[in-house]
Amino acid sequence: MRHALFAAAAAMVPTRLARLFPGEERIIGSVVFVAVLFLVSGPLLILISTSLNPTGAASILPSGLDISNYVRAFSPPDTLYLLGNTAIYTLGSVFIALLIGSSLAWLTERTDFRLQVAVRLMIFAWMAVPPFVSALGWIQLLNPGNGAINVLLRTVFDLQASPLSVYSLPAMILITGLSMTPTTFIMISGVFSNMDHRLESAAHVHGGARLATFRRITLPLLAPGLLAVAIFQSMTVIQTFDIPFAIGLTARVPVMSTRIYALATAVEGKPEYGLASAYGVVLLVIAIILIGLYLRFTRIGERFRVVTGKGFRPVRQKLGAAQIPATVLVVAYFVVMLLPLAILLWSSLLPYYQTPSIGALSHLTLQSYRNTIAQPMIIRALGNTIILVLSVATIAMALSVVVSWMAVRSRGTLGKAVTALTFAPIAIPQIVFAFAILLLYLYSPLYGTLLVIIIAHVTIFMAFGTRMVSSAMLQLHQELENAATVSGASWLVSMRRVVLPLIFPQLLNGWLWIATHSARDLTVPILLMTSGNVVLASALWTIWEYPDIPGASALAVMMVVGLMLLVVPLQIWSARYSNRSAGN
Amino acid sequence: MLVLRHLTKTYHGARPVVPSVRDVSLEIPRGSFFTLLGPSGCGKTTILHCIAGLETPDSGDIEIDGVAVFSGASGCNEPPHRRRLGMVFQSYAIWPHMSVFDNVAFPLQQQRPRLAARDIKARVMTALSLVRLEAVADKLAPFLSGGQQQRVALARALVHEPRLLLLDEPLSNLDAKLREEMRVELGRLVRQLGITTIFVTHDQAEALTMSDRIALIDAGRVVQQGAPHDIYYRPNSTFAARFVCGGNIVPGTVVSAPDMQRQAEIDTPFGRVACALPTGINAGDDVNLVVRPDSLRVCNGDAPVDGRPNFFHVDISDVSFMGDFIEGIALSGSTALRVRLDPHVQVQMPHAAVVEVIAQRCVVLPRKE
Ligand SMILES: Nc1ncnc2c1ncn2[C@@H]1O[C@H](COP(=O)(O)OP(=O)(O)O)[C@@H](O)[C@H]1O
Numbered sequence: 001m002r003h004a005l006f007a008a009a010a011a012m013v014p015t016r017l018a019r020l021f022p023g024e025e026r027i028i029g030s031v032v033f034v035a036v037l038f039l040v041s042g043p044l045l046i047l048i049s050t051s052l053n054p055t056g057a058a059s060i061l062p063s064g065l066d067i068s069n070y071v072r073a074f075s076p077p078d079t080l081y082l083l084g085n086t087a088i089y090t091l092g093s094v095f096i097a098l099l100i101g102s103s104l105a106w107l108t109e110r111t112d113f114r115l116q117v118a119v120r121l122m123i124f125a126w127m128a129v130p131p132f133v134s135a136l137g138w139i140q141l142l143n144p145g146n147g148a149i150n151v152l153l154r155t156v157f158d159l160q161a162s163p164l165s166v167y168s169l170p171a172m173i174l175i176t177g178l179s180m181t182p183t184t185f186i187m188i189s190g191v192f193s194n195m196d197h198r199l200e201s202a203a204h205v206h207g208g209a210r211l212a213t214f215r216r217i218t219l220p221l222l223a224p225g226l227l228a229v230a231i232f233q234s235m236t237v238i239q240t241f242d243i244p245f246a247i248g249l250t251a252r253v254p255v256m257s258t259r260i261y262a263l264a265t266a267v268e269g270k271p272e273y274g275l276a277s278a279y280g281v282v283l284l285v286i287a288i289i290l291i292g293l294y295l296r297f298t299r300i301g302e303r304f305r306v307v308t309g310k311g312f313r314p315v316r317q318k319l320g321a322a323q324i325p326a327t328v329l330v331v332a333y334f335v336v337m338l339l340p341l342a343i344l345l346w347s348s349l350l351p352y353y354q355t356p357s358i359g360a361l362s363h364l365t366l367q368s369y370r371n372t373i374a375q376p377m378i379i380r381a382l383g384n385t386i387i388l389v390l391s392v393a394t395i396a397m398a399l400s401v402v403v404s405w406m407a408v409r410s411r412g413t414l415g416k417a418v419t420a421l422t423f424a425p426i427a428i429p430q431i432v433f434a435f436a437i438l439l440l441y442l443y444s445p446l447y448g449t450l451l452v453i454i455i456a457h458v459t460i461f462m463a464f465g466t467r468m469v470s471s472a473m474l475q476l477h478q479e480l481e482n483a484a485t486v487s488g489a490s491w492l493v494s495m496r497r498v499v500l501p502l503i504f505p506q507l508l509n510g511w512l513w514i515a516t517h518s519a520r521d522l523t524v525p526i527l528l529m530t531s532g533n534v535v536l537a538s539a540l541w542t543i544w545e546y547p548d549i550p551g552a553s554a555l556a557v558m559m560v561v562g563l564m565l566l567v568v569p570l571q572i573w574s575a576r577y578s579n580r581s582a583g584n
Numbered sequence: 585m586l587v588l589r590h591l592t593k594t595y596h597g598a599r600p601v602v603p604s605v606r607d608v609s610l611e612i613p614r615g616s617f618f619t620l621l622g623p624s625g626c627g628k629t630t631i632l633h634c635i636a637g638l639e640t641p642d643s644g645d646i647e648i649d650g651v652a653v654f655s656g657a658s659g660c661n662e663p664p665h666r667r668r669l670g671m672v673f674q675s676y677a678i679w680p681h682m683s684v685f686d687n688v689a690f691p692l693q694q695q696r697p698r699l700a701a702r703d704i705k706a707r708v709m710t711a712l713s714l715v716r717l718e719a720v721a722d723k724l725a726p727f728l729s730g731g732q733q734q735r736v737a738l739a740r741a742l743v744h745e746p747r748l749l750l751l752d753e754p755l756s757n758l759d760a761k762l763r764e765e766m767r768v769e770l771g772r773l774v775r776q777l778g779i780t781t782i783f784v785t786h787d788q789a790e791a792l793t794m795s796d797r798i799a800l801i802d803a804g805r806v807v808q809q810g811a812p813h814d815i816y817y818r819p820n821s822t823f824a825a826r827f828v829c830g831g832n833i834v835p836g837t838v839v840s841a842p843d844m845q846r847q848a849e850i851d852t853p854f855g856r857v858a859c860a861l862p863t864g865i866n867a868g869d870d871v872n873l874v875v876r877p878d879s880l881r882v883c884n885g886d887a888p889v890d891g892r893p894n895f896f897h898v899d900i901s902d903v904s905f906m907g908d909f910i911e912g913i914a915l916s917g918s919t920a921l922r923v924r925l926d927p928h929v930q931v932q933m934p935h936a937a938v939v940e941v942i943a944q945r946c947v948v949l950p951r952k953e
């Protein structure tokens with residue numbers, strides 16, 4: 001079985017190529033460098049130059065230095081409102097995500113909480129749920145007209161008007177915060193497990209009371225790590241487009257990301273590329289400041305990090321009687337997370353939208369699934385999505401392998417430059433990047449093709465792939481590769497026969513991560529959408545807007561199930577794999 | 585025949601910027617066992633990597649069998665996979681995802697024109713039988729013991745009949761007993777095959793027992809070259825004496841002009857020693873006297889000293905039993921000399937004794953402060 005997998009990995013590099021030229025790693029490295037340079041800096045340059053065009057200029061081509069777009073972007077009162085919204089939205093969502101994420105991480109990492117395994121499973125399966133899909137679920141639960149929870153509350157308390165509305169800033173904050181709890185959990189678990197718990201024990205031994213220890217030792221030790229997570233997640237929220245898009249447009253609560261979309265796609269009137277670019281540059285600057293802060297705080301965190309001894313296990317706190325309230329809260333959290341999926345499942349099984357009731361059970365049917373699958377647009381979208389996902393994951397991982405090798409093995413300046421380049425997209429908000437790609441290809445024949453989406457996704461997800469592959473390569477002893485070279489293997493052969501098989505688990509993991517995220521992304525496809533390049537995410541949005549609620553729900557359910565089939569086996573496999581290598 | 589000429593290498597980004605290899609020139613005759621000996625960090629691995637092509641020197645030339653594989657002047661630089669060498673790495677670098685057979689077959693599979701699978705199989709099995717590992721051919725590498733991994737690495741380095749065999753501290757990861765065995769086996773094997781071998785080690789005992797010739801390296805420079813016997817008995821620097829002979833280094837000053845046989849007297853902290861001076865050292869010079877354990881003879885404490893040159897009173901203490909001999913510290917005033925005692929003679933410690941410094945066996949080196 002494992003040999004079959006290695007063979008598959010080995011097939012990634014054709015043998016013939018290997019003997020073609022002597023310094024093949026130089027040539028391939030240079031080609032990749034130029035490609036990455038173009039992928040990353042091309043869109044950014046056009047973004048900046050467009051933002052400096054005169055207001056309302058028809059062309060996106062550079063025509064001098066004109067700051068009128070920035071003047072407009074910063075003229076009150078609209079801008080203050082926009083920035084204020086964005087700030088409240090960001091802080092609120094991050095607060096919720098941190099609160100829930102760190103509580104869960106504490107329960108699973110530091111106590112004998114009984115549902116630990118369930119929490120981990122749930123968190124990892126969550127990768128399969130596109131954030132905008134849960135937003136659609138929440139709309140069905142909380143919309144002021146016939147949202148299921150509103151109907152329930154109206155009936156129970158005999159109210160005239162709906163008490164809750166999904167179309168509001170608080171609802172947006174809650175939904176975004178909840179959707180970020182899994183990643184926050186994972187990051188904070190990392191912070192917890194990097195801490196040396198003996199420092200705490202030392203405080204206890206020296207007479208520190210529990211609260212005093214927490215305040216004087218634990219909190220200061222954790223603070224840089226937690227702050228780093230908070231900053232990183234703030235960056236994520238500022239970039240978030242899909243939830244504000246699904247909810248905020250109707251709610252008329254614009255944030256930076258949806259404003260860029262509105263200006264770029266002419267939701268109102270004609271597109272204003274100049275102004276959109278100016279907002280894009282502002283968002284980019286904010287993101288760069290945040291990533292700078294993030295790097296700073298992770299470095300401080302590193303300083304506190306103590307290498308823990310072998311076989312060291314932190315003492316877990318006994319919850320005792322607190323197991324029950326903890327269980328209740330965690331189960332409530334599960335329910336809240338699953339409710340939007342449940343309502344989507346419900347409405348996908350009915351011919352037209354009905355509030356959940358016993359009576360409606362008799363109408364259950366699979367008709368929406370049949371109808372949806374039969375639509376030509378969906379078939380096209382499915383085909384496109386498969387092409388998109390396969391090519392994005394493969395190209396991005398192939399680039400990541402070359403870039404990581406250059407970064408890890410070659411001590412030249414080229415390696416450093418290419419690493420910096422691939423990391424740059426982490427600091428570039430996806431909506432800004434998608435918009436910049438739109439500008440770059442607007443007048444080219446590529447515009448409106450699937451290829452543009454592929455290019456955008458490859459650039460965006462390469463950063464993740466590079467991080468994954470280069471940390472794997474760093475673990476690999478250089479002599480393993482040297483041994484192949486001295487034995488007569490050219491660079492390509494040593495990559496194919498030695499390096500790639502040895503980092504295969506990480507390659508597979510990265511490939512699947514990118515595939516999943518490419519499939520669930522709405523930001524890029526929606527901004528670059530034409531009739532020709534519709535993918536499942538944008539098709540789902542189109543049906544929803546139509547509106548065909550049962551059809552959209554059915555498609556959403558199918559997407560989530562499909563992604564689960566990708567994600568869950570992978571998670572189980574990699575958990576086993578890391579257990580096994582830890583056991584050795 | 586391997587020739588290195590004026591090889592220099594500085595690592596990119598090294599802080600502080602000092603060359604790891606400085607102006608190294610060596611000639612290694614075909615079929616010889618040549619050792620690069622030096623303390624850790626002196627540049628041995630770097631020299632080996634330059635020969636293999638894994639690192640590119642800044643300047644100099646490397647020639648194998650009369651053909652340049654690297655030349656700083658002409659820019660010629662044969663890539664490592666074309667140099668037809670075999671190498672055993674310090675970590676062995678056995679590929680853990682392949683079986684023993686596949687590890688050893690790898691160099692043959694890289695040859696062009698392609699070899700027939702049958703030939704590959706036969707040659708791999710021959711190589712495995714050389715290192716007595718035919719029985720584990722199908723095992724995955726991680727299931728081997730340290731000694732077996734080492735032998736797989738050796739088989740892999742030899743299977744394609746390379747022009748040179750490069751060994752980078754191949755014995756240093758083995759435990760003491762196994763190291764002894766492998767030292768003998770390795771020596772026997774390469775001599776039987778007659779392959780030109782460049783062996784890197786920081787262990788002077790390994791170097792002395794195995795090599796035809798030794799190049800002693802310090803801070804990237806070759807400080808002395810010669811047969812093991814030459815280096816052991818005629819170290820040309822305090823560094824060589826300290827590193828290879830492990831003897832006592834006693835500072836002193838020449839107090840009399842050398843006579844016709846270049847005999848002279850040297851003042852040392854434990855007394856005046858009469859011995860021969862090498863040319864270039866004269867009265868008044870500061871010197872180091874190298875006194876190996878075999879240049880000291882321990883006599884009874886009541887042996888007459890007065891009037892006899894090179895006899896000194898000492899107190900012997902701090903003895904450690906080493907099996908075939910006893911090592912002791914002979915104190916004379918504040919100077920300590922390491923001496924060897926007969927393990928069959930029981931003595932009370934501390935013990936007054938007389939030592940004789942056997943002048944012909946001592947080496948006098950200039951001392952630069
Ligand atoms: N990749 C490298 N980058 C920078 N300096 C290096 C590198 N490899 C080795 N060095 C330095 O070069 C010197 C010689 O190293 P090396 O050849 O490995 O020594 P040895 O094998 O004799 O122990 C050391 O000072 C070491 O720190």
Ligand SMILES: [Mg+2]
Nearest residue numbers: 625628629630
């Ligand atoms: Mg070394």
